[in-house]
Amino acid sequence: MNNNEFIMPTPPLPLTPPEEEKLRGRLSGFKGGYDEGYLRGRLAILNGRSEEVFPVRDIHVMYVASGKGYPYSPLDDAVLCALQKLTAQVTITDVRQNLVELTAAQRPDLVLVLDGMDLPLEQIDAIRTSGIRTAIWLTDDPYYTDFTVKIVAHYDFVFTLERNCIDFYRGLGCPEVHYLPFAAHLEHYRPTTTRSSVNxxxxxxxxxxxxxxxxxxxxxxxxxxxxxxxxxxxxxxxxxxxxxxxxxxxxxxxxxxxxxxxxxxxxxxxxxxxxxxxxxxxxxxxxxxxxxxxxxxxxxxxxxxxxxxxxxxxxxxxxxxxxxxxxxxxxxxxxxxxxxxxxxxxxxxxxxxxxxxxxxxxxxxxxxxxxxxxxxxx
CATH class of the missing domain: 3.40.50.2000 (Glycogen Phosphorylase B;)
Structure with missing residues (x-):
C-alpha cells in the first residue's frame, strides 16, 4: 500500500439504548453545568460592582425600632444600615424607651419611627411640640389600617409602602404622605456566586x-x-x-x-x-x-x-x-x-x-x- 492510498474510515458502531441514554444524560449534565456556571459568573461580575454613593447629610437622626423582634428586626437592620451611611449621626432606640427624655437630652434633627404601632402617641406629640421633626415608615399597609388610622396624623411625615393608602391618609388630615416601598437589604439578600448548597x-x-x-x-x-x-x-x-x-x-x-x-x-x-x-x-x-x-x-x-x-x-x-x-x-x-x-x-x-x-x-x-x-x- 503506497502513502497516497485512501483508507475508508471504519463507521462507528450504533449505540445500544442504554448507551444512548447514558450519552444523553452526560450531555445534559454538561449543559446544566455550563448554564449554572455562566449564571454564577455573570452574577459575580454584577455583584462586584461598586454601589452608588449618595451624599451624606449633616443631620442627627434618632431611629426608633419597632421593638417587635423577628421578623421586623431585619427591617430595622436594613434601615439603620442605610441611615448610618447617609447621615452624620444616628442614635438607636426603640418604642419601649422614654423618647421625650431622650430627644430632650440629645436634640436630634429627626425622629424616624418604623411601624410605630406600640409607641405611645403622647410621646410623639411632645417631640413635635419641642420642634423636632417626626416621620413614620409604615410596614404593613394596607393590612392593618384599622390601627394606622389612629396614629398617622401625629407625625409630620408619613411614608407608606402601599400606593392606595396615600389618599386615604391625606384624607385624615396628613399633609405629608409619601409612597416609599421597602427594598432589598444587600447585606442580607445577595446571590450565591459559587455552587449553591441548595438545588x-x-x-x-x-x-x-x-x-x-x-x-x-x-x-x-x-x-x-x-x-x-x-x-x-x-x-x-x-x-x-x-x-x-x-x-x-x-x-x-x-x-x-x-x-x-x-x-x-x-x-x-x-x-x-x-x-x-x-x-x-x-x-x-x-x-x-x-x-x-x-x-x-x-x-x-x-x-x-x-x-x-x-x-x-x-x-x-x-x-x-x-x-x-x-x-x-x-x-x-x-x-x-x-x-x-x-x-x-x-x-x-x-x-x-x-x-x-x-x-x-x-x-x-x-x-x-x-x-x-x-x-x-x-
Whole structure:
C-alpha cells in the first residue's frame, strides 16, 4: 500500500439504548453545568460592582425600632444600615424607651419611627411640640389600617409602602404622605456566586395565608411534580401537606440569610402576595386593596433568580414585566410559565440577570433612605 492510498474510515458502531441514554444524560449534565456556571459568573461580575454613593447629610437622626423582634428586626437592620451611611449621626432606640427624655437630652434633627404601632402617641406629640421633626415608615399597609388610622396624623411625615393608602391618609388630615416601598437589604439578600448548597427547581417561602392555601391547592400535584419546596408558618392549614414530607416545611421562620440561599439555589421563585381581605389576620375593615409590590419582590430579585409573581397594578413601576420579572394572573398561568421557563434556560437566566441589575441600581435601602431624606429636607 503506497502513502497516497485512501483508507475508508471504519463507521462507528450504533449505540445500544442504554448507551444512548447514558450519552444523553452526560450531555445534559454538561449543559446544566455550563448554564449554572455562566449564571454564577455573570452574577459575580454584577455583584462586584461598586454601589452608588449618595451624599451624606449633616443631620442627627434618632431611629426608633419597632421593638417587635423577628421578623421586623431585619427591617430595622436594613434601615439603620442605610441611615448610618447617609447621615452624620444616628442614635438607636426603640418604642419601649422614654423618647421625650431622650430627644430632650440629645436634640436630634429627626425622629424616624418604623411601624410605630406600640409607641405611645403622647410621646410623639411632645417631640413635635419641642420642634423636632417626626416621620413614620409604615410596614404593613394596607393590612392593618384599622390601627394606622389612629396614629398617622401625629407625625409630620408619613411614608407608606402601599400606593392606595396615600389618599386615604391625606384624607385624615396628613399633609405629608409619601409612597416609599421597602427594598432589598444587600447585606442580607445577595446571590450565591459559587455552587449553591441548595438545588431546587421551584421555591415558595412565605406564611400560609388562606388565599395562598387555596391558590396552591388547585395546582399542588402538578407543582410538586417538579423539585419544589414550600417553606413558612401555618402550612398545616394545607390538608395535603403531609403527603409531601419535608418538601412542605411547617412552622419555621427562615432568617434572611437562609432565605437568600434558598432563593439563589432555585431556578424559579414564586411570589404570591397575601390578600387584602382576610378576616383571620387582617385589620383592614375598609378593605383597601393592595396594588403595590411586597418587600419579597425586591429581595427575590436581589438573589439573581427568576421571579414569578402575581400581577399587581403598580408592579411595572419597579420592574418591566417579561423583561425583569414574570407575572401571572391564575394558578394555571403560573404552571404554564413554570413549564416554559424550566425548559428555556437562556430566557430564564436573562430575565433573572436583568432583575438583579435593576435591583442593585434602583431598589436598595440606601436609595430609599436617600429619597426619604430628600422629601423631608429637600
Amino acid at each position: 431546587r427547581e421551584v421555591s415558595f417561602i412565605g406564611s400560609a395565608y388562606w388565599n395562598r392555601v387555596n391558590f396552591f391547592r388547585e395546582i399542588l400535584p402538578d407543582l410538586m411534580n417538579y423539585n419544589t419546596v414550600i417553606n413558612g408558618i401555618w402550612w398545616d392549614r394545607l390538608p395535603e401537606a403531609p403527603l409531601y414530607g419535608d418538601r412542605i416545611e411547617i412552622g419555621k421562620w427562615m432568617s434572611p440569610q437562609e432565605t437568600a440561599v434558598a432563593y439563589s439555589g432555585s431556578k424559579i421563585v414564586i411570589n404570591l402576595h397575601r390578600s387584602h381581605i382576610d378576616e383571620v389576620v387582617n385589620n383592614n375593615t375598609l378593605s383597601i386593596p393592595a396594588v403595590s409590590p411586597n418587600p419579597r419582590t425586591f429581595e427575590i430579585a436581589a438573589t439573581g433568580t427568576l421571579q414569578l409573581v402575581d400581577a399587581r397594578d403598580d408592579m411595572g413601576s419597579f420592574y418591566k414585566p417579561d423583561e425583569e420579572i414574570v407575572t401571572f394572573a391564575s394558578p394555571q398561568e403560573m404552571m404554564d410559565k413554570i413549564r416554559y421557563y424550566l425548559t428555556h434556560e437562556e430566557e430564564r437566566r436573562a430575565i433573572a440577570l436583568r432583575a438583579f441589575e435593576r435591583t442593585l441600581k434602583d431598589h436598595t435601602y440606601a436609595k430609599r433612605i436617600y429619597q426619604m431624606l430628600q422629601v423631608i429636607y429637600g
